[in-house]
Amino acid sequence: MSTPPPAGEQLVCVTGASGYLASHVVRELLARGYRVRGTVRDPADPEKTDHLKRLPGAGERLELVRAELGEPEGLQRALRHCTALLHTASPASTLRGGSRPASYPTGCLMVPPSSPRE
Numbered sequence: 001m002s003t004p005p006p007a008g009e010q011l012v013c014v015t016g017a018s019g020y021l022a023s024h025v026v027r028e029l030l031a032r033g034y035r036v037r038g039t040v041r042d043p044a045d046p047e048k049t050d051h052l053k054r055l056p057g058a059g060e061r062l063e064l065v066r067a068e069l070g071e072p073e074g075l076q077r078a079l080r081h082c083t084a085l086l087h088t089a090s091p092a093s094t095l096r097g098g099s100r101p102a103s104y105p106t107g108c109l110m111v112p113p114s115s116p117r118e
Helices: 020-031 046-053 072-079 105-110
Strands: 011-015 035-040 062-066 084-087 092-094 101-103
Touching: 011 020, 011 072, 020 035, 020 046, 020 084, 035 046, 035 072, 046 062, 062 072
Parallel strands: 011 035, 011 084, 035 062
Antiparallel strands: 092 101
16 A cells, blocks of 8 residues: 655645635644645635635645536536545525525535546
8 A cells, every 4th residue: 555645745625615614624734734725606705715815824735716516617627636525515595585595415416526636
């Protein structure tokens, strides 16, 4: 069995990186020296991304990319060259005319088939 490359040589994709759970995962990965590619709906939205950009190591090892779970092309781009995937995104929206959240499991199901290891 071969030894895995050092953390600094590995690129880990974290879906839904701006979320509560995922932001803690991103922080821990950066603290351990991993390079992280986080998917977010809008990388330019400071309200959703500034807390990630302020993490120690983020300036050198964090890349935020736009990806939606319902769009396989964005996920394929996000996963390119990654050695690991931590799928923490949970797609949800509000039902028309109501306040109850509606989730879309089909977006979650798209992640494994669109995971190229190039």
